[in-house]
Amino acid sequence: MAEVTTEEKKETQPGTGSLSVDALEAEDVLAGAEEWSSTETWLVLGSFIAAIIALFIGLLVVPTSVLH
Amino acid sequence: MAQYPERKWYSGMLSTEDWWAVWIAVGFFMISLLNIWGIDLVGWMTYPTKWVFNPPEGGKGAISQAFYALGKKYSVSAKGFYKGLGWWSVIWSYVIFGTALTIGAAFMKWNVKRFVGGFTIIYFLTIAIWFIGHHAFIAATKVNMHKYGLNFALNLGGGGSFILALIVGLIIGNFFKGFAKYLSEAAKPEWYIKTAIVTLGVKLGYLPIKLSAFSQKLGKQAADLTFDLFVAGAAATVVAYLIFWPGVYVISRKIFKLPRKTAAVLGSGISICGVSAAVATGGAVRAKPVVSIMVSALVVVWAVIELIILPGFFTHVWPGTKDPLVAGASMGMAVKTDGADAAAGELLDEFMRTKIEIETNGAVKWPEGIITASAVMTKVWIDMFIGIWAFVLALVWVYKFERRPGERVPASEVWHRFPKFVIGYFFCWFFLLAIYFGPGQGGAPEAMPFLKTVKAGAVPVEKGMRKLFFMLTFLSLGIITDFKKLKEAQFGKMVWVYFVALFGFIIPVAIIIGYLFHHGMTLPNIAQYMK
Amino acid sequence: MPMVIYASIRHDGKDWIVKHDAFEVRGKTLDEIDEKVKQVVREKGLMRGGKAQVYMAYDNNAIPQWIRQYSSHYFDRVVEL
Numbered sequence: 285m286a287e288v289t290t291e292e293k294k295e296t297q298p299g300t301g302s303l304s305v306d307a308l309e310a311e312d313v314l315a316g317a318e319e320w321s322s323t324e325t326w327l328v329l330g331s332f333i334a335a336i337i338a339l340f341i342g343l344l345v346v347p348t349s350v351l352h
Numbered sequence: 353m354a355q356y357p358e359r360k361w362y363s364g365m366l367s368t369e370d371w372w373a374v375w376i377a378v379g380f381f382m383i384s385l386l387n388i389w390g391i392d393l394v395g396w397m398t399y400p401t402k403w404v405f406n407p408p409e410g411g412k413g414a415i416s417q418a419f420y421a422l423g424k425k426y427s428v429s430a431k432g433f434y435k436g437l438g439w440w441s442v443i444w445s446y447v448i449f450g451t452a453l454t455i456g457a458a459f460m461k462w463n464v465k466r467f468v469g470g471f472t473i474i475y476f477l478t479i480a481i482w483f484i485g486h487h488a489f490i491a492a493t494k495v496n497m498h499k500y501g502l503n504f505a506l507n508l509g510g511g512g513s514f515i516l517a518l519i520v521g522l523i524i525g526n527f528f529k530g531f532a533k534y535l536s537e538a539a540k541p542e543w544y545i546k547t548a549i550v551t552l553g554v555k556l557g558y559l560p561i562k563l564s565a566f567s568q569k570l571g572k573q574a575a576d577l578t579f580d581l582f583v584a585g586a587a588a589t590v591v592a593y594l595i596f597w598p599g600v601y602v603i604s605r606k607i608f609k610l611p612r613k614t615a616a617v618l619g620s621g622i623s624i625c626g627v628s629a630a631v632a633t634g635g636a637v638r639a640k641p642v643v644s645i646m647v648s649a650l651v652v653v654w655a656v657i658e659l660i661i662l663p664g665f666f667t668h669v670w671p672g673t674k675d676p677l678v679a680g681a682s683m684g685m686a687v688k689t690d691g692a693d694a695a696a697g698e699l700l701d702e703f704m705r706t707k708i709e710i711e712t713n714g715a716v717k718w719p720e721g722i723i724t725a726s727a728v729m730t731k732v733w734i735d736m737f738i739g740i741w742a743f744v745l746a747l748v749w750v751y752k753f754e755r756r757p758g759e760r761v762p763a764s765e766v767w768h769r770f771p772k773f774v775i776g777y778f779f780c781w782f783f784l785l786a787i788y789f790g791p792g793q794g795g796a797p798e799a800m801p802f803l804k805t806v807k808a809g810a811v812p813v814e815k816g817m818r819k820l821f822f823m824l825t826f827l828s829l830g831i832i833t834d835f836k837k838l839k840e841a842q843f844g845k846m847v848w849v850y851f852v853a854l855f856g857f858i859i860p861v862a863i864i865i866g867y868l869f870h871h872g873m874t875l876p877n878i879a880q881y882m883k
Numbered sequence: 884m885p886m887v888i889y890a891s892i893r894h895d896g897k898d899w900i901v902k903h904d905a906f907e908v909r910g911k912t913l914d915e916i917d918e919k920v921k922q923v924v925r926e927k928g929l930m931r932g933g934k935a936q937v938y939m940a941y942d943n944n945a946i947p948q949w950i951r952q953y954s955s956h957y958f959d960r961v962v963e964l
Contacts, residue, residue: 324612
């Protein structure tokens with residue numbers, strides 16, 4: 285087994301992790317919005333349509349739904 | 353041995369909180385079943401009861417009886433021994449639960465010394481709060497306050513202790529930050545609640561057994577009700593999530609102009625299961641982990657704000673005691689993180705049961721735990737569903753958006769993201785159901801002596817252990833919640849995305865869907881069977 | 884059958900880092916990481932029949948401890964070459 289370096293030991297110390305909220309580059313996370321793409325439209329609509337189908341089936345099948 | 357071995361399906365069984373919640377709760381559950389053979393090894397679990405400084409003559413509430421070992425009431429084989437424990441049950445519980453948790457902490461490579469120190473403080477603080485919260489002035493209702501010689505009580509039931517635990521935790525977390533940091537090694541609300549949720553599985557399985565003691569029909573009704581919650585919860589959760597996620601995604605992208613990955617992680621973080629979803633989605637869309645960590649830091653604070661507001665709102669504004677399970681299920685879909693949701697469900701359970709008892713002057717009493725179960729059921733489903741949704745997102749991101757040459761998404765991701773504590777929850781529930789329908793003969797009168805031995809084991813786990821772990825959760829949630837986080841500049845508009853999406857979209861949709869699937873579900877009335 | 888190479892991946896706030904017994908690479912983006920990994924795998928001759936699969940498992944220890952109780956799995960990714 286390879287020798288564990290001091291840096292690796294530090295990383296595996298409980299509680300440390302290698303990241304904390306204080307070490308963030310917030311701009312990086314919040315800025316730079318990409319153009320809206322057709323894949324996103326497809327993903328969002330697909331999800332809503334799946335929800336409507338699941339709702340319809342659910343209301344019919346689930347015995348405690350308002351339809352029963 | 354290679355330093356970076358293959359991740360196997362069983363990797364993490366001894367090193368993650370999820371699995372340790374299973375080992376600890378299922379372990380105590382299995383030990384409790386020894387009662388069937390006349391060996392009671394769980395009757396020491398401590399439980400509080402209401403008390404007053406000066407109990408009336410012939411009335412209730414002596415301080416010396418404020419904590420007792422549950423075996424005193426329920427044990428079949430060792431009642432005498434457990435009766436003698438009294439307050440010592442607090443120490444027994446500390447040593448035995450503390451040892452079990454410390455073994456887990458050691459396997460997870462935490463700092464054991466700090467864990468033991470932190471846990472000791474958190475445990476005894478919990479006991480002190482539990483004790484204070486059970487002063488009859490806080491916990492009694494106007495129906496039973498006279499037994500304690502009181503003419504006025506706050507009508508909070510067991511909810512008073514939970515609120516106190518949260519308040520004390522928040523004071524530590526916001527005003528004594530050095531102390532909170534010291535306690536942080538043991539302030540693990542999600543680990544405690546996952547353990548408590550597994551014991552909630554024991555509660556669900558035990559419910560028909562409990563009600564069979566009143567009448568066989570009532571037992572069957574309870575079994576049916578829990579199954580209905582299981583099915584309705586699944587349908588409601590899938591529908592809700594598939595509406596929540598794209599909704600928040602569009603709000604984040606179109607209104608707040610956030611980048612794709614941040615919007616995706618926020619979509620999951622705000623939608624239902626908070627931190628675990630934020631981590632799962634962050635990984636799925638290959639975001640830098642800081643995105644998940646930032647969203648998570650927000651989630652935990654907003655979740656506690658929901659925990660403070662929603663139980664009272666659902667109990668006293670809408671839907672009240674008319675539709676307690678609509679309230680419970682909606683709670684499960686609206687409140688982020690398992691810990692805050694289960695805690696909010698438990699608070700709702702206490703508030704609703706107390707309210708119905710007062711409204712009907714004691715003519716209606718509901719069994720405890722069903723409303724909590726309705727709040728946890730939707731959450732458990734979403735915890736499972738997020739693994740599948742994260743897989744779908746990974747496919748979209750890796751194969752559609754980013755298209756790195758040669759990259760592929762392993763199907764094993766679905767298993768690695770599966771919330772393992774859910775296995776323990778279902779195992780305990782179905783194991784007890786099997787006992788109920790099998791040797792328990794569906795609660796037939798001739799099987800009652802046998803079921804009584806099962807009860808002797810199940811009650812300490814589903815009542816004593818579960819409530820203790822809920823209390824630990826409330827206190828720990830408070831300790832790790834720092835409201836100042838909301839003011840930190842780095843979160844910027846994410847705070848507002850969260851606020852708008854949560855109150856303008858998530859909570860209303862959760863209520864509507866909760867209503868569509870749970871409206872009209874009723875709880876069994878056990879008033880006539882209670883003393 | 885391609886050679887399967889198991890490695891760990893994590894992010895330290897600035898870079899993605901992939902570690903294996905025989906190599907360690909850093910990069911700002913996953914694209915950069917993939918390129919470097921492919922290069923080092925070729926250089927060190929870690930392929931079988933001209934093919935290899937690099938399985939990068941996210942290092943759980945790099946997830947902050949307070950978050951691990953909620954979810955201990957970030958992602959595993961596979962890159963084929």
